[in-house]
Amino acid sequence: MTIRSHRGGVGLIVRVLAGLVFLYLIFPILVVAPLSFSSGTYLSFPPPGFSLRWYENFFGRPDWIEATWLSLWVGCAAMALATALGVPAAIALVRARFRGKSLVMGFIISPMIAPVIIVAIGIYFFYARLGLVGNPFGLVVAHTCLAVPFVVINVAATLQGFDERIEQAAMNLGATPWGTFWQVTFPIIRPGIFSGALFAFISSFDELVVALFVSGSTAVTLPRKMWDSIRFEIDPTIAAVSTILIVLTGALFLTAELLRRRSERLRSSISITEAATNEPLPEGAPVI
């Protein structure tokens, strides 16, 4: 390890600068919550009084609740589809040796790099011809394309530190390829699958740009509803929704973090050659 505790290594100026940047990163996220408990109708500081009316408004209005359910449903469906397509592909991509492999990998993760607006209007024109605008399944199909890279990258990352000899040993001992997968490979890549699926879900649940074009007026997702609300009504209901989302994000973040630690433990206890071939991932960084 290159990091030894080396207190004098970080000067005071760097600490102060970094501290200010941390404040800049985190402060805006903390500022929304107090507003959501405001009793006033406008977004003003300081809030005139405490009330839960904006939460009541969110949970009481069918349009908000329907949008939330739709987003959850679309997110789960896109997650399932992206996982079903992405996990086998990731395994093949790590194991197979063929020419143009990095090109194929580039193609698969390109939905993550290409500006979303391009993908969004491409899909919108395509759906307009097929009559799929405003159809929740259309959203699932489109979100799956955007979610697949997260699954592939996460699963590939877990597989990279994986010693193939363990699989060969299982097959030598008489396991079928299928049995080997379920009893040996799957338990090891499971954390990668879970965190990939989690990212896939979040990427769909949060997705706005494609939804803006494709949801029409009949398949309004939560981000789309929030967008309309920010643009046209701007009352603190949106602050309440944002606070709920921030709390949920925090919870998912913790889950992913625990998964990652678990995966690291599993890998370090199993892999024979990892120390020689693979540098461990940076602490706390997502595997994507």
Place this chain on the structure above:
Amino acid sequence: MSRYRETMVPAAIIREMRPPPRQFMHLALLLPLLLYLAAFYAYPVLAMMFRSVSEPDWTIENFAKIFENAVYLQVLWLTFRVALVVTLIALVLGFPVAYLLARIEPSKSNLLIALVLLPFWTSILVRTYAWMVLLGRQGLINQFLQWLGVIQEPLRLLNTTFAVYVAMVHILLPFMILPLYSVIRGIDGNLFRAAEGLGATPFGVFRQVLLPLALPGVWAGSLLVFILSLGFFITPALVGGPRDLMIAVLVEQQVDMFHWPFASALAVLLLVAALSVFAGFAKGLGIEQIFARARR
């Protein structure tokens, strides 16, 4: 010699007739995803791009329109300028953070990394909204400045280019910090001590040791932030003023007005710009490496 031939020829024939089953298995695992992406991602995007030159009939008029009209040229220039400024600010702000994260004790850095990752995970829409709340006329910043007595009347902060910079840097900063952090973490700390021991000033250590070794991270982070900035839509649409029209926002407006071939031409331009920046800077950096430790 001849014995070798006898054993080699049949083996070659067998290989040709019966490819190793592993190849087939890998193909079978990969194919469903490739077909799916071809049908629902590559085809729609290619068809959209095709539309830019084929409607109403073969024409380059849609592209000519972009370059003939001062308004559209202005949009291109603004998009490029915003992306460049956002990248530079993110680099300047992100570097000390990445350095701190890489150098302090792991017990502390875990907590601090959470401070970078939490905003990273929070929806872009929510973060943009938070900036609308902060920068509005009745927002916290205006209230605070008035309370301090620095200003009498609330400043117009929201719907300005300033707001676009502040919010975009906030959203994109983690994409700069994470690649930088992972590169700086890999630098041997003894090198800094050696440089100090040999009499280098702190700035000398930074310029002659840290910066050259951190360069791959600088490129990776800047590339990510620049490309993502080029196509940014949500944030400029919400916090920008009417004059801060970035290309993605223009594309959306044109689609809304049913100028689909023209919108497609703009999208092609955006894609070409993003791809050429990527190709220009990604040389020598594997894509997987760049994206291994950062996100959308």
